[in-house]
Amino acid sequence: MVVAQVPDWGKWGTANALLPRVPAALRRVARTRHFARGEILYRRGDRAADILCVLAGELRLTRASRTGTEVILQRVRDGFIAEASLESKAYHCDIVAADEGELLAFPIAAFRHALQHDATFHAAWSAQLAREVRRLRAQCERLSLNSAAERICHFIEADGDNGEVTIGQSRKSWAAELGISHEALYRALRRMQDEGALIVHGARMRMRMKP
Amino acid sequence: MVVAQVPDWGKWGTANALLPRVPAALRRVARTRHFARGEILYRRGDRAADILCVLAGELRLTRASRTGTEVILQRVRDGFIAEASLESKAYHCDIVAADEGELLAFPIAAFRHALQHDATFHAAWSAQLAREVRRLRAQCERLSLNSAAERICHFIEADGDNGEVTIGQSRKSWAAELGISHEALYRALRRMQDEGALIVHGARMRMRMKP
DNA sequence: CGTACTTTTGAATCGCATCAAATCTGGTGG
């Protein structure tokens, strides 16, 4: 792995809630790594040696079904990814770079040690896991809806702010996150616009209230 | 809430990994509660006052979609449920009893205090959250499959043991967990049996390897 | 023995997946 000492902690950790709570001893053993778009950082089954935190770009936790379709399980642009790997010997998913960027890698043993000896940090970590649990429950709920339009509405309500959301990705990969084909997504968006239920401006879209 | 002092800690906690790690101070403030089949213990939006642990029977974390379909997000017969409520003021889902049974309720403030002061307990709690994260990711992956047969196979591989699984619930509610209608489940099971891909014995079923 | 619920099968309908193809886009190199 291409690594380097972390140069400056001050510039990171503004958006992510957990990073500022990382204790000094753990910071000292963290390494940065640059990644290119499309790069596969870890594969399912690889030994889980590090806890990863995305600083720039985008990483995704994915799994390929038997038929070859890629399922997006987590999508992170700022913060920790694959948090559950702390408790297992190997990664259970692939970790791929959707956008060129940079990550922080914390050796797992040091990470465990820090949690064990810093209750504040441990509390922040638990809160992070709880957030991820809630996010995943919302995603399960969304995937249980059986029309494309319903999933789109659910996404805007859950991930958006007051009926408005900005899609931070291509529509094609948004479709994968919603568990539908990209054609179905395009058509559903078109129909919803025609019916006046949705207003689309590029990557920003807004639900319209029913009369 | 109908509560009572916990009579005997020795009889609980054999199957669940976390319960034996609960420190004494927290045990002293725990209460038991009996629940009847069909009872709704908490509704979405209710203030989250307790962390719940199922001792007997079955509790489910559910959410109703706009169209009225019930989505099953978690199903627990032995262990903690709605763990993420530790981090929020209110429950985000309904908690309903699928089978008559009994639960332990830990006041949230005392639970937080115990985590903060007992690193071993806190580590066990984090591990529990991580397990739930992995379980939910598997469920998301399953719900991303778009045929009933594929979801059945995925369930047997993920929740079963070496291609064999015992369904601990009615097929109707299994269908809800798989995100398909119960008719589709019956038909898919029938087709898979006819094709020789699956052997069904009541609640137990086994995948057959391809030649 | 009746009631409530699950299990099972049938028929009709609808929406999504899939394959195909055209257009548009951003980025690369000549």
Add this chain to the structure above:
DNA sequence: CCACCAGATTTGATGCGATTCAAAAGTACG
């Protein structure tokens, strides 16, 4: 600057599988 390419976007046609509504048969329980 333009040609070119890869990938995203968009539209069309077709078939399949799931949903839905309906109804019968089986099962558990008081």
